[in-house]
Amino acid sequence: MEDIVQNLQTVRERMARACERSQRDPSEIKLVAVTKTVDAGRITAAIRAGVRIVGENRVQEALRKKPQVPVQAQWHMIGHLQTNKVRKALQIFDMVQSLDSLRLAEELDKQAEKLGRPVEALIEVNTSGEVSKFGIQPQETQAFIRELERFPRIVVKGLMTIGPLTDDEQRIRRSFRMLRELFESLKSTNQPRVEMRHLSMGMTDDFEIAIEEGSNMVRIGRAIFGER
């Protein structure tokens, strides 16, 4: 477990240096520790070491592990969510970072109504153009958000993207810059239950670039827990 404490410290230091380079305040940036494939004991150790938000990409896996984690954190769904898993997802997750279709929005709204509570969500945007990736097209995001007005239990808290899988730093940067610009332009959207607060971008291989481009929420797995 000592590796987790050490790795977290290293990640925090790298985040702080990226903030320095871009004249930003490190306290503005939230860290989501991505715990897919990580067992409950190690998740518990990370939370004891200061992690406040845990990210999982599979409902069944999170459902199994969460009861075995005796310490408090926010749990975020970061992977593609199938509509038939929504009911269970809402039992464990505090936020869905991967809202990527109206069909999913409709189901989230319906299940949230049954539970009598709102659902916080980030819109997943496909900024890389990779067809393998889920997410709303950037140019369709504004119209997508307007459609969400029909679903009164969905509260939009920002945007999320997964950068392109490439070593080409300029391509990665362009992808993040595009999301940042979209985020800024959507801030003036005057729609109830839409607030551009979280800009979730950056993972182990690209979080420093993401911070330089304005991310305020990074999702980091391997740099904390080791290779999967």
Ligand SMILES: *Cc1c(COP(=O)(O)O)cnc(C)c1O
């Ligand atoms: C796995 C995953 C991450 C973390 O990836 P690492 O490379 O381990 O940091 C972040 N976001 C999403 C959506 C993921 O699926």
